[in-house]
Amino acid sequence: MSGIIDIKDLCFRYSQENEELDLSHIDLHVNEGEWLAVIGHNGSGKSTLAKAIDGLIAPEAGEIYIDGEKLTDQSLWNIRKKIGMVFQNPDNQFVGADVEGDVAFGLENQGIEREEMHARVKEALEVVGMQDFAQHEPVRLSGGQKQRVAIAGVLALRPKIVIFDESTSMLDPEGRMQIISLIRQLNKKEGFTVLSITHDIDEASLADRVIVVDDGKIIDDSLPQDLFQKGNQLIEIGLDVPYPQRLKGELAQRGIDLPQEYMDEGSLVNWLCRSILKN
Amino acid sequence: MSIHIEKLNYVYQSGTPFSHRALTDVSLDIADNTYTAIIGHTGSGKSTLLQHLNGLLKPTSGSLTVENNKITAETKNKELNDLRRHVGFVFQFPEAQLFEETVLKDIAFAPKNFGKSDEEAEQIAVKMAKLVGLPDSVLQKSPFELSGGQMRRVAIAGVLAMEPQILVLDEPTAGLDPKGRLEMMEMFDRLHKEQHLTIILVTHQMNDVANYADHVIVMEKGRVIADSQPAEIFSDPEWLKAHHLGLPQTTAFAAKLQQQGVPFKTLPLTEAQLAAQLADMMNEQGGGLRG
Ligand SMILES: Nc1ncnc2c1ncn2[C@@H]1O[C@H](COP(=O)(O)OP(=O)(O)OP(=O)(O)O)[C@@H](O)[C@H]1O
Ligand SMILES: Nc1ncnc2c1ncn2[C@@H]1O[C@H](COP(=O)(O)OP(=O)(O)OP(=O)(O)O)[C@@H](O)[C@H]1O
Ligand SMILES: [Mg+2]
Ligand SMILES: [Mg+2]
Numbered sequence: 001m002s003g004i005i006d007i008k009d010l011c012f013r014y015s016q017e018n019e020e021l022d023l024s025h026i027d028l029h030v031n032e033g034e035w036l037a038v039i040g041h042n043g044s045g046k047s048t049l050a051k052a053i054d055g056l057i058a059p060e061a062g063e064i065y066i067d068g069e070k071l072t073d074q075s076l077w078n079i080r081k082k083i084g085m086v087f088q089n090p091d092n093q094f095v096g097a098d099v100e101g102d103v104a105f106g107l108e109n110q111g112i113e114r115e116e117m118h119a120r121v122k123e124a125l126e127v128v129g130m131q132d133f134a135q136h137e138p139v140r141l142s143g144g145q146k147q148r149v150a151i152a153g154v155l156a157l158r159p160k161i162v163i164f165d166e167s168t169s170m171l172d173p174e175g176r177m178q179i180i181s182l183i184r185q186l187n188k189k190e191g192f193t194v195l196s197i198t199h200d201i202d203e204a205s206l207a208d209r210v211i212v213v214d215d216g217k218i219i220d221d222s223l224p225q226d227l228f229q230k231g232n233q234l235i236e237i238g239l240d241v242p243y244p245q246r247l248k249g250e251l252a253q254r255g256i257d258l259p260q261e262y263m264d265e266g267s268l269v270n271w272l273c274r275s276i277l278k279n
Numbered sequence: 280m281s282i283h284i285e286k287l288n289y290v291y292q293s294g295t296p297f298s299h300r301a302l303t304d305v306s307l308d309i310a311d312n313t314y315t316a317i318i319g320h321t322g323s324g325k326s327t328l329l330q331h332l333n334g335l336l337k338p339t340s341g342s343l344t345v346e347n348n349k350i351t352a353e354t355k356n357k358e359l360n361d362l363r364r365h366v367g368f369v370f371q372f373p374e375a376q377l378f379e380e381t382v383l384k385d386i387a388f389a390p391k392n393f394g395k396s397d398e399e400a401e402q403i404a405v406k407m408a409k410l411v412g413l414p415d416s417v418l419q420k421s422p423f424e425l426s427g428g429q430m431r432r433v434a435i436a437g438v439l440a441m442e443p444q445i446l447v448l449d450e451p452t453a454g455l456d457p458k459g460r461l462e463m464m465e466m467f468d469r470l471h472k473e474q475h476l477t478i479i480l481v482t483h484q485m486n487d488v489a490n491y492a493d494h495v496i497v498m499e500k501g502r503v504i505a506d507s508q509p510a511e512i513f514s515d516p517e518w519l520k521a522h523h524l525g526l527p528q529t530t531a532f533a534a535k536l537q538q539q540g541v542p543f544k545t546l547p548l549t550e551a552q553l554a555a556q557l558a559d560m561m562n563e564q565g566g567g568l569r570g
Contacts, residue, residue, distance in 0.1 A: 041456040042428025143371040144321030240457035250554035
């Protein structure tokens with residue numbers, strides 16, 4: 001079955017002088033509507049992979065298909081319309097003089113008519129909670145506000161594929177979870193595909209599937225629950241362990257015998273209550 | 280170095296139609312050799328407050344005093360040179376503080392500027408790069424041709440190379456991988472404990488507040504709404520909830536156990552505390568059954 005993203009043996013290096021490839025023989029298949037989390041240590045190649053998918057860098061070998069169409073110089077503009085990317089630093093993507101104009105910019109470019117445009121801008125700003133800042137200059141916002149506006153800009157476009165490159169790293173935990181769950185709902189309802197690059201293990205655990213990038217290669221491709229069961233192996237590749245797993249480790253060190261299998265927070269709470277309150 | 284802030288107000292673009300009030304009547308004290316965490320929602324004024332600490336912003340009214348340097352609306356920039364030398368500032372977005380041709384030159388900038396020879400400055404830079412976990416392969420690259428987390432590390436290394444007495448950190452671990460986050464937080468903690476740096480940290484991570492800080496300031500809509508200690512703040516989940524603030528993961532997890540009837544005298548703040556308390560309870564159980 002052809003996916004929304006299909007990558008075959010993709011290789012890339014930033015400079016011919018680099019001995020090592022920055023992306024090395026990447027194969028990746030993403031189904032339409034899937035929420036894929038991309039994790040990996042700093043400098044592993046996550047953002048580079050995102051840039052390749054968006055056609056911002058040219059591969060040295062291999063092929064990328066988006067929605068069945070091969071990514072080439074000719075198809076680039078058509079393909080980019082299907083992809084909305086929120087960059088790691090939001091300052092790199094602001095173009096409008098005010099927040100409203102910034103979110104509307106991409107829509108104007110796509111020739112969306114005015115009424116529809118206003119409605120979409122309003123809706124997107126509401127999703128990220130920035131409607132009160134519509135008239136503010138994007139560069140004159142707080143860090144978290146900038147990230148929210150950048151997300152709104154992409155949501156308003158309603159692309160088939162949304163790529164978030166650590167787009168919520170500066171939000172307070174409550175705000176972050178609100179935005180992520182709203183986007184998750186939209187993703188389920190409207191069926192767009194999400195690629196979410198993140199260092200946040202809780203965010204990754206909400207994904208349908210998680211890939212781990214290391215030295216420009218995909219070294220793991222699993223369901224979240226299968227990946228997080230690997231415990232200390234995760235720490236070795238520079239990743240975090242979900243809270244219940246960490247606590248299990250601390251308890252084991254103190255001689256407490258726990259079940260081997262992956263436990264989410266609810267099941268660990270239940271297990272602990274049963275063991276402590278058993279009479 | 281101690282900090283005293285008195286009735287500080289700050290208005291962005293003051294006197295224009297775009298004027299925007301970001302800080303209102305902020306008064307607080309930060310003692311020498313303490314570790315202060317500043318928490319609060321998106322847009323609550325944390326970064327604006329921090330930028331006063333090295334004179335990047337000057338109060339619209341009111342004042343702040345860092346050691347013996349008093350800063351008011353009238354203070355001239357050149358009066359701030361001495362202060363800036365002692366206050367190391369890691370910005371919320373690392374790109375904002377990178378500027379040199381290579382990573383090494385960027386980190387060596389401050390030591391060179393403060394009178395070290397080229398050779399000495401470079402040695403310091405190599406040492407700092409190692410300390411923050413930058414691979415050797417990036418040292419001769421442009422700081423702008425790096426990954427986000429690598430840029431963050433260069434920015435931190437550059438600030439450490441200044442050998443500041445106060446370290447002002449605006450979400451310094453955003454963008455770092457989990458291992459890097461932990462290593463960096465442990466390093467800041469060592470600088471605080473061993474070299475007695477005063478640390479002021481803006482963070483959304485309540486775990487970090489619980490693990491490292493001895494003083495917490497909570498901001499909301501440009502005002503200080505609490506000035507307290509971690510144990511104190513986190514002992515009041517209702518208040519935190521009312522202000523849309525979270526608990527450290529451990530405290531939240533223990534609160535769930537408590538709801539199910541697990542008896543805690545005080546809710547723990549750190550994983551180790553929680554695990555120890557749970558292990559005690561379970562051993563008691565086991566002992567009871569055996570006996
Ligand atoms: N513009 C660039 N020019 C040259 N090399 C680059 C450039 N951007 C990144 N690199 C290098 O490519 C490698 C992969 O970088 P990438 O930005 O993809 O990492 P990442 O996984 O996104 O890391 P992070 O978690 O820190 O954002 C790194 O070694 C980095 O130094
Ligand atoms: N350069 C600026 N010009 C005008 N207004 C600004 C500027 N920078 C910030 N503001 C506004 O001042 C208020 C406080 O912003 P500040 O950056 O201090 O928030 P913050 O607490 O650091 O938030 P975050 O957690 O999102 O980084 C916000 O409402 C913001 O929109
Ligand atoms: Mg990146
Ligand atoms: Mg800020």
